[in-house]
Amino acid sequence: MSENQTQSFIINRAATSKIENIDFENLPFGSVFTDHMLYCDYKSGEWGTPVIKPYEPLTMDPSSRVFHYGQAIFEGMKAYKDENDDVWLFRPDQNLTRFNKSAVRLAMPEIPEEVFIEGLKQLINIDKAWVKKGKGNSLYLRPFMIATGHGVIAAPSGQYRFMIILSPSKAYYQGDVKVLIAEHYSRAANGGIGAAKAAANYSAQFYPTLLANKQGYQQVIWTDDATHTKLEEAGTMNIFFRINDTLYTAPTSERILDGVTRKSIIDLAKRENITVEVRPVLVDEIIEASKNGSLKEIFGAGTAAVINPITGFSYQDTYYELPRQDNPMALDLKNKLTDIQYKLAEDTFGWTIKI
Amino acid sequence: MSENQTQSFIINRAATSKIENIDFENLPFGSVFTDHMLYCDYKSGEWGTPVIKPYEPLTMDPSSRVFHYGQAIFEGMKAYKDENDDVWLFRPDQNLTRFNKSAVRLAMPEIPEEVFIEGLKQLINIDKAWVKKGKGNSLYLRPFMIATGHGVIAAPSGQYRFMIILSPSKAYYQGDVKVLIAEHYSRAANGGIGAAKAAANYSAQFYPTLLANKQGYQQVIWTDDATHTKLEEAGTMNIFFRINDTLYTAPTSERILDGVTRKSIIDLAKRENITVEVRPVLVDEIIEASKNGSLKEIFGAGTAAVINPITGFSYQDTYYELPRQDNPMALDLKNKLTDIQYKLAEDTFGWTIKI
Numbered sequence: 289m290s291e292n293q294t295q296s297f298i299i300n301r302a303a304t305s306k307i308e309n310i311d312f313e314n315l316p317f318g319s320v321f322t323d324h325m326l327y328c329d330y331k332s333g334e335w336g337t338p339v340i341k342p343y344e345p346l347t348m349d350p351s352s353r354v355f356h357y358g359q360a361i362f363e364g365m366k367a368y369k370d371e372n373d374d375v376w377l378f379r380p381d382q383n384l385t386r387f388n389k390s391a392v393r394l395a396m397p398e399i400p401e402e403v404f405i406e407g408l409k410q411l412i413n414i415d416k417a418w419v420k421k422g423k424g425n426s427l428y429l430r431p432f433m434i435a436t437g438h439g440v441i442a443a444p445s446g447q448y449r450f451m452i453i454l455s456p457s458k459a460y461y462q463g464d465v466k467v468l469i470a471e472h473y474s475r476a477a478n479g480g481i482g483a484a485k486a487a488a489n490y491s492a493q494f495y496p497t498l499l500a501n502k503q504g505y506q507q508v509i510w511t512d513d514a515t516h517t518k519l520e521e522a523g524t525m526n527i528f529f530r531i532n533d534t535l536y537t538a539p540t541s542e543r544i545l546d547g548v549t550r551k552s553i554i555d556l557a558k559r560e561n562i563t564v565e566v567r568p569v570l571v572d573e574i575i576e577a578s579k580n581g582s583l584k585e586i587f588g589a590g591t592a593a594v595i596n597p598i599t600g601f602s603y604q605d606t607y608y609e610l611p612r613q614d615n616p617m618a619l620d621l622k623n624k625l626t627d628i629q630y631k632l633a634e635d636t637f638g639w640t641i642k643i
Numbered sequence: 644m645s646e647n648q649t650q651s652f653i654i655n656r657a658a659t660s661k662i663e664n665i666d667f668e669n670l671p672f673g674s675v676f677t678d679h680m681l682y683c684d685y686k687s688g689e690w691g692t693p694v695i696k697p698y699e700p701l702t703m704d705p706s707s708r709v710f711h712y713g714q715a716i717f718e719g720m721k722a723y724k725d726e727n728d729d730v731w732l733f734r735p736d737q738n739l740t741r742f743n744k745s746a747v748r749l750a751m752p753e754i755p756e757e758v759f760i761e762g763l764k765q766l767i768n769i770d771k772a773w774v775k776k777g778k779g780n781s782l783y784l785r786p787f788m789i790a791t792g793h794g795v796i797a798a799p800s801g802q803y804r805f806m807i808i809l810s811p812s813k814a815y816y817q818g819d820v821k822v823l824i825a826e827h828y829s830r831a832a833n834g835g836i837g838a839a840k841a842a843a844n845y846s847a848q849f850y851p852t853l854l855a856n857k858q859g860y861q862q863v864i865w866t867d868d869a870t871h872t873k874l875e876e877a878g879t880m881n882i883f884f885r886i887n888d889t890l891y892t893a894p895t896s897e898r899i900l901d902g903v904t905r906k907s908i909i910d911l912a913k914r915e916n917i918t919v920e921v922r923p924v925l926v927d928e929i930i931e932a933s934k935n936g937s938l939k940e941i942f943g944a945g946t947a948a949v950i951n952p953i954t955g956f957s958y959q960d961t962y963y964e965l966p967r968q969d970n971p972m973a974l975d976l977k978n979k980l981t982d983i984q985y986k987l988a989e990d991t992f993g994w995t996i997k998i
């Protein structure tokens with residue numbers, strides 16, 4: 289960004305930092321925030337000047353549209369510090385594009401690249417000390433937009449606030465993940481908002497996920513709502529199936545979030561000469577493959593966990609355990625991807641952007 | 644409620660009232676609020692003491708779950724003043740039941756009757772001067788609940804705030820309402836949250852509704868997402884079809900909001916010896932009925948507008964105009980219902996509750 293544009297941020301630094309009080313070895317995901325935040329308000333059809341200031345509470349009218357009509361979208365990204373103390377973003381252009389796609393679907397204004405990308409860079413730079421070195425450590429980045437206009441009438445707001453908040457995070461290890469394949473509940477439908485990273489998609493999953501938790505499953509694998517025969521994605525991860533040595537994953541659609549990790553895994557796997565088939569994956573074929581031993585792995589892919597191996601799944605009250613692998617593809621792909629993110633391997637794809 | 648329970652409200656009255664500054668003849672729906680609001684916080688598994696205090700902004704952490712995951716539900720109700728200056732609620736038990744059904748589906752805590760019903764009564768009583776007499780005038784009541792817990796992790800919040808805000812309203816007249824029948828977009832799916840009055844259901848409709856607006860239609864009539872052959876409901880209204888002298892309306896389901904106006908209209912119509920058939924209504928049969936002249940009326944039913952006649956609908960680029968009626972059933976039922984609400988007719992159903 290040119291000097292001129294840089295000047296268009298209002299920057300108000302915190303007098304002191306909270307960083308000394310943070311136990312970086314014990315960081316529950318998404319619960320600790322850095323010293324600063326960014327916001328930018330949209331009013332009368334235009335975006336104002338982005339402001340970086342100390343992290344602090346917002347003042348919101350009780351009739352703000354976000355409270356009543358759920359008009360809110362977000363992104364989830366990470367910043368990584370390399371051995372030279374440089375900080376890197378991973379494919380931020382993909383998150384910007386997806387954010388603005390979400391904005392359109394939720395009838396919200398698109399955010400300019402200068403605010404989103406340059407805002408991230410400026411903000412992270414100020415809170416650079418919060419990005420810890422070492423594989424697994426990262427700064428989780430949460431750009432989001434909420435409808436701040438007043439009035440309890442079910443129509444799009446005229447005012448919005450875009451914000452970025454930052455949360456230091458450790459490697460996200462969930463332990464054994466057993467999943468339940470959805471037979472009744474659904475996450476998204478054709479003609480709906482499943483492809484948007486809309487706040488509204490997440491609260492809808494909480495109750496069915498709690499029911500799965502009670503049965504001993506950590507997550508739900510969503511199926512298509514109309515027939516419940518196609519395996520779509522998990523709550524915050526896209527999903528891959530390894531049958532023999534081929535990887536299968538569902539195509540993106542109106543019902544599926546177009547994950548940045550998913551598309552990166554597909555590219556990486558292809559580079560490694562792994563066959564990847566992007567096509568609808570049927571519950572039936574996965575059960576069949578599990579029974580005949582050709583189903584080797586299932587894993588989730590998303591920014592928070594990178595790749596999360598799944599140890600087994602339940603469908604129609606039958607539990608299918610996955611075989612243990614000596615050299616799981618999940619782990620290999622995870623290492624290759626994180627090596628790129630932490631600048632430990634050459635970034636042949638041009639995915640990493642220095643701050 | 645017993646004296647004892649009444650004492651459990653903390654009441655903090657405004658020093659002065661804003662009421663003198665309000666132009667009650669010009670009230671855009673849902674945009675003006677009374678002097679007081681109610682809130683009640685949920686924490687560590689229990690509800691605290693409800694507080695009534697001057698209407699004022701909330702202080703919210705930027706990581707509050709409602710902003711990121713859309714965990715929010717609401718209700719819409721009205722209070723009516725009769726000729727003796729008594730104020731009445733209409734079937735508030737129905738709204739409480741629906742609110743708690745929404746809460747369960749959104750993985751939120753249920754609200755006790757003492758807080759919801761008694762809270763409404765206490766709050767309305769304090770702001771009684773804001774309920775204006777005369778048919779059409781009312782006080783719109785907006786109970787809602789938002790997830791106030793902190794942390795950007797996609798899981799149910801541990802903290803919630805229940806609130807009630809009040810907005811004086813005039814008769815809600817929308818003018819001619821032409822509707823577009825949804826062929827691609829969808830509002831709800833089986834296994835989804837369509838039956839809950841969840842904030843998340845509304846933002847999802849804004850974009851398709853804007854597209855309809857651009858084509859000259861004020862609202863969308865949603866069809867079932869799987870086949871788009873069944874007529875379900877409008878954005879904030881259930882929908883009735885009059886073919887000859889029979890009324891048809893879709894059954895409630897996981898995809899449809901169980902409207903209080905809808906069920907009251909069904910009961911009223913039956914009392915008037917109108918045949919009401921509650922069964923799936925197909926797009927095809929309505930088009931056929933329009934062509935052969937047996938389709939007499941379509942109207943929406945919901946708290947805000949009570950009954951809203953529809954003048955025509957579009958499907959697959961063809962516009963079907965409805966015939967003008969000398970004595971529309973919509974108007975007759977609306978009058979009968981509002982007469983009960985304003986205590987101008989005997990309430991044989993026991994629907995009205997005095998504050």
Ligand SMILES: Cc1ncc(COP(=O)(O)O)c(C=O)c1O
Pocket residue numbers: 364521522523524525526545546547548549550589590591592
């Ligand atoms: C529903 C859903 N699917 C998949 C993903 C993975 O997307 P990404 O790899 O871009 O983080 C996410 C985001 O975390 C998500 O919320």
Ligand SMILES: Cc1ncc(COP(=O)(O)O)c(C=O)c1O
Pocket residue numbers: 719876877878879880881900901902903904905944945946947
């Ligand atoms: C989606 C939807 N359908 C129908 C209705 C009508 O319900 P009620 O008659 O209880 O207001 C509403 C509420 O306003 C609604 O939001």
